[in-house]
Amino acid sequence: MATASDTDLRVFIDRQYALLDAERDAEIERTSLLISNCSQKLLEQKGLALGGLGVASVAVGLGGKSLIELERPAAYHTTPIFPPHTLRTGDLARIDEHASGVTKKSKVTKDTSAKSVIEGVVYKVSNTRIVLAVDPPSSSNEDLDIPDRCCLIKLANTVTHERMHKAITSLESMFLPSANTRSRPPNTLHRTLLGLSSLSALPQNTSSTPSKFFDPSLNPSQITAVRFAVNSPEVACIHGPPGTGKTRVLVEVIRQLAYRTWMEGLEKDKQEQANVNVNVSNEAEKKMRILVCGASNLAVDNLLERLSVPAPAPAPIPLSSSTAETDTGAEAEATTTTTKDTESKKAAPSLPQPPPIALTRLGHPARIMSSLYSRTLDFQTTTSDEASLAKDVKSELEDLLAALSGSGSGGNKKGASSSKADSAKGGKAGGSAGRGGGVKKGVRLRGEARRAAWANVRELRKEYRKREEGVVRSVLSKAQVVLSTCHGAGSRQIQNIDFDVVIIDEATQAMEAVCWIPILKAKKLILAGDPMQLGPTIISEGNKRHEKSKVGAKEGAKISAPKPKSAPSPPKPSTDIPNPSTADSDVDSDSDASSSGYSTDPDIQDEGDSELPKVSESTSKSTAKPTRSLLRPPKSLNTTLFDRLETMYGRKVKRMLDVQYRMNTKIASFPSKTLYHSRLKSFPANAGHVLADLPSVLSATEDQEESDEDADADALGPGSEVIFFDTAGAEFWERSEGDGSELNAKGKGDNVDGGSLANENEAEVVRVWVGKLIQAGLKPSQISIITPYQAQAQLLRSLLTQTQSEADLTELEIGTADGMQGRENEAVIISLVRSNPDGEVGFLKEKRRLNVAMTRAKRHLCVVGDSSTIRRGGGKYLKKWMDWLENEADLRFAGDLV
Ligand SMILES: Nc1ncnc2c1ncn2[C@@H]1O[C@H](COP(=O)(O)OP(=O)(O)OP(=O)(O)O)[C@@H](O)[C@H]1O
Numbered sequence: 001m002a003t004a005s006d007t008d009l010r011v012f013i014d015r016q017y018a019l020l021d022a023e024r025d026a027e028i029e030r031t032s033l034l035i036s037n038c039s040q041k042l043l044e045q046k047g048l049a050l051g052g053l054g055v056a057s058v059a060v061g062l063g064g065k066s067l068i069e070l071e072r073p074a075a076y077h078t079t080p081i082f083p084p085h086t087l088r089t090g091d092l093a094r095i096d097e098h099a100s101g102v103t104k105k106s107k108v109t110k111d112t113s114a115k116s117v118i119e120g121v122v123y124k125v126s127n128t129r130i131v132l133a134v135d136p137p138s139s140s141n142e143d144l145d146i147p148d149r150c151c152l153i154k155l156a157n158t159v160t161h162e163r164m165h166k167a168i169t170s171l172e173s174m175f176l177p178s179a180n181t182r183s184r185p186p187n188t189l190h191r192t193l194l195g196l197s198s199l200s201a202l203p204q205n206t207s208s209t210p211s212k213f214f215d216p217s218l219n220p221s222q223i224t225a226v227r228f229a230v231n232s233p234e235v236a237c238i239h240g241p242p243g244t245g246k247t248r249v250l251v252e253v254i255r256q257l258a259y260r261t262w263m264e265g266l267e268k269d270k271q272e273q274a275n276v277n278v279n280v281s282n283e284a285e286k287k288m289r290i291l292v293c294g295a296s297n298l299a300v301d302n303l304l305e306r307l308s309v310p311a312p313a314p315a316p317i318p319l320s321s322s323t324a325e326t327d328t329g330a331e332a333e334a335t336t337t338t339t340k341d342t343e344s345k346k347a348a349p350s351l352p353q354p355p356p357i358a359l360t361r362l363g364h365p366a367r368i369m370s371s372l373y374s375r376t377l378d379f380q381t382t383t384s385d386e387a388s389l390a391k392d393v394k395s396e397l398e399d400l401l402a403a404l405s406g407s408g409s410g411g412n413k414k415g416a417s418s419s420k421a422d423s424a425k426g427g428k429a430g431g432s433a434g435r436g437g438g439v440k441k442g443v444r445l446r447g448e449a450r451r452a453a454w455a456n457v458r459e460l461r462k463e464y465r466k467r468e469e470g471v472v473r474s475v476l477s478k479a480q481v482v483l484s485t486c487h488g489a490g491s492r493q494i495q496n497i498d499f500d501v502v503i504i505d506e507a508t509q510a511m512e513a514v515c516w517i518p519i520l521k522a523k524k525l526i527l528a529g530d531p532m533q534l535g536p537t538i539i540s541e542g543n544k545r546h547e548k549s550k551v552g553a554k555e556g557a558k559i560s561a562p563k564p565k566s567a568p569s570p571p572k573p574s575t576d577i578p579n580p581s582t583a584d585s586d587v588d589s590d591s592d593a594s595s596s597g598y599s600t601d602p603d604i605q606d607e608g609d610s611e612l613p614k615v616s617e618s619t620s621k622s623t624a625k626p627t628r629s630l631l632r633p634p635k636s637l638n639t640t641l642f643d644r645l646e647t648m649y650g651r652k653v654k655r656m657l658d659v660q661y662r663m664n665t666k667i668a669s670f671p672s673k674t675l676y677h678s679r680l681k682s683f684p685a686n687a688g689h690v691l692a693d694l695p696s697v698l699s700a701t702e703d704q705e706e707s708d709e710d711a712d713a714d715a716l717g718p719g720s721e722v723i724f725f726d727t728a729g730a731e732f733w734e735r736s737e738g739d740g741s742e743l744n745a746k747g748k749g750d751n752v753d754g755g756s757l758a759n760e761n762e763a764e765v766v767r768v769w770v771g772k773l774i775q776a777g778l779k780p781s782q783i784s785i786i787t788p789y790q791a792q793a794q795l796l797r798s799l800l801t802q803t804q805s806e807a808d809l810t811e812l813e814i815g816t817a818d819g820m821q822g823r824e825n826e827a828v829i830i831s832l833v834r835s836n837p838d839g840e841v842g843f844l845k846e847k848r849r850l851n852v853a854m855t856r857a858k859r860h861l862c863v864v865g866d867s868s869t870i871r872r873g874g875g876k877y878l879k880k881w882m883d884w885l886e887n888e889a890d891l892r893f894a895g896d897l898v
Contacts, residue, residue, distance in 0.1 A: 004195040004631035009175055012194070015633035016168045016513055019540075023637060024161040026540035031156030040099045040151050047086040051098050051151040052076040056129060058401040060394050061378075064461045064468065065133045066401060067123055068095070070152060080128040089366035090297075091122045092155040093132055097147040118146060119155065123366045133366070136461045163490035164513035170520055189523055192234045193641070195630025199234065199649050206231035212263065212314035212351065214255045215248065219683075222249050223317060225655040229253045229526045237507075237642055237654035238528040241676050242855035243662030243824065246528045250505055251306045253526060254290060257501055258357045258480055261286050263314065266351060291499040292483045293518045295510035295536070298822070300483050301369045303505060304361055307481065308375065313353045360479035363488045375483075377493065380475045381468065390467040397460045404453055486510055489518035500524065509821075511536045512634065512641040527642050532675045533852050534821050535638045659683050662824050664690065666721040667861045670884050671851055674877065690721060691827060691859045697777035722861045724885040725765050725894040727835060728868035732761035732894065734835050736791075756791035757842075759833045763795050764898045765864045766831050770800060770812070773827055773860075781811035784825040786853045788817055788844060792833050817853040828857035832865030839872030847877045864894060 004012075043049035054073035061067045072080050087093060095118040120134035130152060173183040174190065191197040210230060218226065222245055229236040230253060240246030292307075294300040361368060361375045373379050381387060472493050476482065482494065486504060502522035504515055508529030519525055630648045645653050658679045660668055665682045672680035691697050734757050766785060773783055785800075787793050793814050800809050813825060830853050834841050843849060854861060867882045874882070885891070 002629055003197065004629050006176060008629045008631045008633075009194060009196070012631050012633045013168060013172050013176070017165070019634070019637050020161060020164055020168065020511075020513055022540045023538060024158060024165075027156050027161070028158065030539060031154075040096070040153075043153060044083070044085075044151075047084055049151055049153045050082055050085055050087065050130065053098070053130075053150050053152060054148065055146050055150075058398075058404070060397045060401065060464070061123070061133055064136045064397070064464045065120070066136070068118075068120070068132045068134060068146060070095075070130050070132065070150070071128060076149065082127060082130070087122055087125060087130060087152065087154055089122050089125055090364060092119065092157045092159075093122050094119045094153050094155050095132065095146060096151045096153055098149040098151045121364055121366060123364070133364070136458075136465070160487040160514065163487050163517055164511065166490065167516035167520060168513055171516060187523055189234045189519070189525055193519065193525070193645070195648055198630075199652055202228075202231055203233070210256050210263075212316050213252060214259075214311045214314050214354075215252050216312075216315055216317075218248070218252060218317075219245075219657075219659045221656065221658040222252070225249050225657055226252050226256060228655045230256050232526075233524070235525045235645065235653060236527070237645055238526070239530060239654050239656040240528055241530055241532065241657065241660060241680050242671070242851075243660040244657035244680075245659075245661060246530075246657065247302055247306065247505065249657065250292075250303060250503060250526075250528055254292060254303075254307060254481060254503065255311050255354075255357070257288050257290055259311070259314070259354050260288060262354055263351075287480050288500045289498075290481045291489060291494075291502045291518050291521060292481055293486045293489055293502065293504045295486060295504070295506040295514075297363065297367045297485055299506040300361070300363075300485055301372055304359065304372055304375055304483050305369070307357065307359060307483075308372070310356060311354050313351045315351070358478050358480045360476060360482050362482060362484035362491055362493060377472065377475060381471045384471055384475055386471045386474050390464055390471055393460055393464040393467060397457065397464055400453060400457055400460065404450065404457070484518075486514040486517055489521065494521070497521065498523075501526065504528070506822075507642045508533065508640050509536055510640065511538075511637045512639070512644065513637075515641045527645070529640070529642050531640070531643055531646070532671075532848055533855075534818060534848050535640060537818075538637045540637070661686055662858050663855065664688065664721045664857075664859055666888070667854070667857050667859075669888070670881065671855050674880060675847070675851055686858070689859050691773075691776070691778065694777070694782070694826065694859070696779060696782075699777065720890045721859065722885070722889040723863070724867075724889040724891050725769070725862065725864045725897060726886075726891060727762060727765070727864065727866045727894040730761070730866075730893075730895040732759060732765075732835050732866065734759045734833050757789045757833050758791040758795045759831070759835060760795065761898065762831050762833060762835070762864050762894075763792065763799050765894045766796060766829050767799055768897050769829060769862055769864075770809075778827060779811070780809045781813075782826040783829070784813040784815075784820065784823070784827070784856060785829045785831065786815060786817055786820050786856065787831040787833060788842075788849060788853075789833050790816060792831055796831065817849045820856055821852050824856050824858060826858050827860040827862070828853075829862040829864065830854065832863065832870065834873070835866035835869050839869055841870055841873035841878065844870065845873075845875055845878065850877075850881070863889070 038046070038048075040049055040051050044051050050070075052072060053070040054076075056069040056071040058069070059067040072082065074080070118132075118134055120132040122130065123133040124131040132152065170183060171190075171194075174186045175194070175196070177183065186196075188197060188200070192199055206227065208227075210227065213223070213226070225238045226249055229238060229249075238246060238249055240249070292300070292303055294303065359375050360377050360380060361372060362377050365373060365376050365378045368376055476494065476497060482497075482499070484491070484494075489502075498521050499518075500522070501524045502518045503526045504510065504518065505528050507515065507527035508531045515527075632644065632647065634644065656676075656679065658676075659681050661683045662668075663682065663686075665687045668680055668682050672678055736757055770780075770783060770785070774780065785793075785796055787796065793816055796814050800812060800814070813820075813823070832844060834844055854863075863885060867886070870878050871882050
């Protein structure tokens with residue numbers, strides 16, 4: 001395959017712009033339509049707003065942000081407790097003046113330039129208080145003028161879109177600079193990711209390094225993946241099917257990189273018989289800086305939680321676990337443990353426990369697990385030695401803001417701090433009128449005094465920001481590992497910081513553009529994910545027509561006339577390009593598995609259709625032999641960077657983890673065979689685990705045996721790991737529900753009318769089966785119910801919580817597949833819902849969604865569905881699943897149960 005040309009790059013970049021614009025527009029349209037068409041009263045009823053609020057206090061947070069605390073004043077409400085609402089920490093929200101009339105509509109536009117607009121992030125929520133963190137005004141004329149009686153409205157979040165757009169613009173100016181753009185030159189990583197340079201070979205002699213591991217129980221495929229990630233010169237992808245320990249591998253990779261100089265120091269010292277500590281501190285300067293990102297805050301927090309546990313002393317790995325790795329990227333078979341290995345382990349010299357890694361988590365504290373607060377930049381800046389420099393200014397600012405909001409203490413508490421801040425400002429913004437001095441509690445400043453006070457606030461804010469920036473710089477300079485979401489890596493605090501390595505977890509759930517935000521800061525990239533599980537959440541995908549028309553229109557303008565800066569390169573038609581990963585695949589085409597391990601996004605396989613941007617006339621008519629370009633424009637935002645790299649570089653760029661620790665072998669066998677080339681093995685200790693082994697089930701069974709009760713115990717032992725309640729012929733028809741406002745996480749309702757779907761009879765089967773499992777000794781918290789449809793999830797929630805009064809079912813987990821990715825439970829029940837005479841199966845066809853649903857169970861999987869509808873409407877994959885369930889599962893007729 002040929003390296004990419006400027007024309008390829010232009011098409012790729014323009015395609016990214018077009019798709020991102022369509023996505024942003026869809027998001028704004030969805031939220032704005034709802035908000036602008038509804039009165040505040042209706043928004044309150046829908047839980048999208050809280051009305052009749054007053055300001056309880058104003059404080060100062062990181063970055064000089066105003067923390068506006070809102071409450072329900074007794075003057076307007078009989079109770080201070082908020083009605084039900086959907087405002088959560090981390091949401092974007094706006095303060096509007098409270099509209100007393102029922103009909104007044106909210107004015108929600110993209111234009112946020114109006115003076116009175118106060119927008120921010122929800123920082124804290126309790127039953128009676130909600131805190132909004134608002135950025136300091138950018139213009140000096142703005143007054144944070146909060147209405148006496150206000151309404152807080154939830155908004156669409158466009159910050160991520162803006163950052164993604166900016167990342168693509170940076171790429172454009174890096175690779176296709178115009179006369180007016182200036183940017184730093186691209187590095188080898190950036191060139192490799194865009195197919196402008198080929199992937200470098202692995203260095204020689206790295207097949208057995210590192211040789212000491214912090215996690216002693218890594219399996220051979222995990223060790224191979226760690227070595228591959230650590231030694232790859234530019235980019236490495238780790239493919240982790242469900243339950244294979246991706247996060248565990250990433251933790252080891254981060255430790256290997258972070259402690260590299262420490263370990264090298266120890267080795268050197270050992271040779272020189274010198275003092276370890278002296279050399280280690282000498283090496284500190286050369287420490288590798290790592291940026292760890294995730295597609296979601298949860299993914300980042302998961303990694304941070306595990307990294308926060310002190311690393312044990314690294315130990316040599318058993319010889320058996322080492323795998324031969326060649327520079328062509330082929331993986332050699334790992335052998336089983338031998339006595340020789342045990343001996344080698346025993347003989348290994350012991351190493352000390354490493355010092356803690358300096359970790360700093362970026363991001364809004366409102367969006368970070370509270371148990372990890374001490375790792376946040378927010379906490380570290382306020383508790384660092386340098387923090388006192390900014391504290392004085394902060395308290396003065398807070399007093400002043402309190403005075404401005406009418407909640408001033410009435411006394412001048414500033415004393416020494418005031419004079420320090422004054423001197424810092426050169427006395428410019430002095431004057432008691434604006435400081436809150438003498439302002440009585442509850443009395444709001446007006447007129448000239450208010451203007452003067454705001455001028456003072458602006459000066460103090462500037463000073464505070466300057467001092468705080470110094471503190472932030474100092475904290476970050478000490479952080480060896482910085483953690484944030486991908487889009488969080490675009491924050492101001494690290495805009496001038498580069499990293500040796502960027503690691504992205506859940507990379508298959510992130511759009512490519514968002515990954516570029518951290519990648520632009522890196523020399524090397526490590527991605528982890530599973531392309532066979534759900535991809536990024538795309539709103540514009542919910543309405544294909546919407547997306548196509550928008551993308552088409554934009555591309556029409558941008559792509560039909562690409563303006564390459566250099567001469568057009570040889571023709572590289574974007575049609576008729578076989579997917580390299582399927583071309584040599586020996587796997588059933590329906591399996592979506594590529595030769596490189598497997599999955600390829602159907603979007604990639606479909607590339608070459610008429611939707612792709614066309615190359616220019618002159619290039620397509622050339623007689624030169626067509627060559628395939630490494631760089632392919634994505635068909636949709638569903639094509640992730642992970643997918644694209646897999647298509648570009650095949651097995652050379654990735655390693656797959658092949659031992660899963662979650663599922664019983666029976667449960668794992670269908671996904672392994674159809675989506676992972678039968679390479680997914682079960683960890684021996686878990687391969688045969690069944691519900692009957694659980695202590696609570698064992699003791700319940702003993703009790704029942706004593707009392708001679710029939711508890712359907714046979715349903716829980718070997719042979720019943722997978723049960724299929726087939727509703728075919730029972731006429732358990734689905735029904736549509738809702739008005740189209742019930743959308744799943746991808747913004748899809750999957751119903752002809754735009755609503756969601758439910759199936760009462762199926763829900764009844766689920767209810768009865770849950771009852772049997774509980775009777776057999778399972779705790780409700782050990783059971784999860786997954787259904788593709790929101791309406792069915794809702795129905796199940798009300799059915800199960802109302803009728804199963806003998807057990808507390810609040811801990812039963814009920815959700816859609818989209819919400820269950822990353823979760824697991826002992827028993828999982830899937831309700832497929834679709835049952836109709838026309839064989840309509842909707843998005844059950846999406847195998848990645850189905851894969852997530854069927855791989856959450858550890859010991860027991862129960863499927864309830866209509867095999868006849870699914871066979872008729874489903875593609876090859878669904879038909880195969882039905883065949884497999886009929887042949888391999890404990891097949892039962894649903895009609896017998898209810
Ligand atoms: N080498 C190992 N030895 C023992 N247990 C392991 C090993 N690797 C992973 N596990 C266990 O397997 C489970 C899954 O691991 P982890 O959460 O790291 O996987 P994951 O790939 O991120 O999962 P998923 O993406 O499916 O949510 C965890 O309980 C983990 O402790």
